[in-house]
Amino acid sequence: MSKRVISNIISQEEISPKHFRMVIDAPEVAKDAQMGQFIHLKWTSELNQQDPILRRPISLNEIDKKSGAITIIYRVIGRGTQLLSTLKSGDQVDIMGPIGMGFSIPEDSNKLIIVGGGMGIAPLYPVVKELVALDKEVTVLIGAENKGQLLNLEDYETMNVELKASTVDGSYGYQGFVTDFLDDNLADIDYIYTCGPEVMMEVVQRWATENDIKGETSLEERMGCGTGACLSCVCKIKVRNESGWDYKKTCIQGPVFPLSEVIFDD
Numbered sequence: 001m002s003k004r005v006i007s008n009i010i011s012q013e014e015i016s017p018k019h020f021r022m023v024i025d026a027p028e029v030a031k032d033a034q035m036g037q038f039i040h041l042k043w044t045s046e047l048n049q050q051d052p053i054l055r056r057p058i059s060l061n062e063i064d065k066k067s068g069a070i071t072i073i074y075r076v077i078g079r080g081t082q083l084l085s086t087l088k089s090g091d092q093v094d095i096m097g098p099i100g101m102g103f104s105i106p107e108d109s110n111k112l113i114i115v116g117g118g119m120g121i122a123p124l125y126p127v128v129k130e131l132v133a134l135d136k137e138v139t140v141l142i143g144a145e146n147k148g149q150l151l152n153l154e155d156y157e158t159m160n161v162e163l164k165a166s167t168v169d170g171s172y173g174y175q176g177f178v179t180d181f182l183d184d185n186l187a188d189i190d191y192i193y194t195c196g197p198e199v200m201m202e203v204v205q206r207w208a209t210e211n212d213i214k215g216e217t218s219l220e221e222r223m224g225c226g227t228g229a230c231l232s233c234v235c236k237i238k239v240r241n242e243s244g245w246d247y248k249k250t251c252i253q254g255p256v257f258p259l260s261e262v263i264f265d266d
């Protein structure tokens, strides 16, 4: 259940240029959080509580139910994330969360694959941790502009997963796009999870359809309320009606949807 809490920042570090990892003490959020959910953030700057007015949605990258800490990784894009990056250990953030429908793990799946691109790698890390804990066979495919932007790379390197990484500038792994790893050798996979730029997810969706592999994808739409009221976050999802699709609210009906049901056409 989503709550609103004021929480203390435990730590914040710049992990690569304009990319920050923030650990927040939020036991009320961690308790109920599931992999794939997000928090809607505001910062409680004493100077100006209303700047910016809207909250910012950020995925949960780690959920530590024991200690009550949650971790987010974010890229500085505009005013909101720039302000967020100025906060330090001991400062406070105003959190609404956890929000949304998270990822699921089908009981009969044994060989699973993760395809993450750019900031889309962030919500996939808790899935990999869970799959490894369940002793599943996991292939992790991640791609980014450069090595510094391959989120959780050091974690994946020490986990019991098959890891393939790509960078556009060639600073780590294969030089090219993460989708270049998708080939027929992977076709005995049972289930796929993906998150990243829309163009990447479209390629993954096509490959999964061709190989008859089911899966889930996490979408990133612009959000206002985060509660299902404003409709700013709608996406097109296939349903059985006359037109074959309907709008769904990414904030509360997503952000995770069945991969085959998402219509990427905007």
Ligand SMILES: Cc1cc2nc3c(=O)[nH]c(=O)nc-3n(C[C@H](O)[C@H](O)[C@H](O)COP(=O)(O)OP(=O)(O)OC[C@H]3O[C@@H](n4cnc5c(N)ncnc54)[C@H](O)[C@@H]3O)c2cc1C
Pocket: 038, 054, 055, 056, 057, 058, 059, 060, 072, 073, 074, 075, 076, 077, 078, 079, 080, 081, 082, 119, 122, 123, 219, 220, 221, 222, 223, 255
């Ligand atoms: C479910 C979900 C999970 C996300 N998880 C992460 C994450 O883990 N790490 C990360 O770096 N980013 C994540 N994003 C994107 C992040 O929310 C935006 O980068 C951020 O809101 C930009 O805010 P800003 O004020 O810096 O940028 P501005 O461009 O100044 O923002 C202006 C407005 O546009 C919205 N906006 C801008 N870009 C996006 C975007 N890509 N998606 C949604 N709204 C946007 C902002 O929320 C704000 O309301 C996620 C988005 C969604 C929807």
Ligand code: FES
Pocket: 222, 223, 224, 225, 226, 227, 228, 229, 230, 231, 232, 233, 234, 249, 250, 251, 252
């Ligand atoms: S963000 Fe308002 S309905 Fe989804």
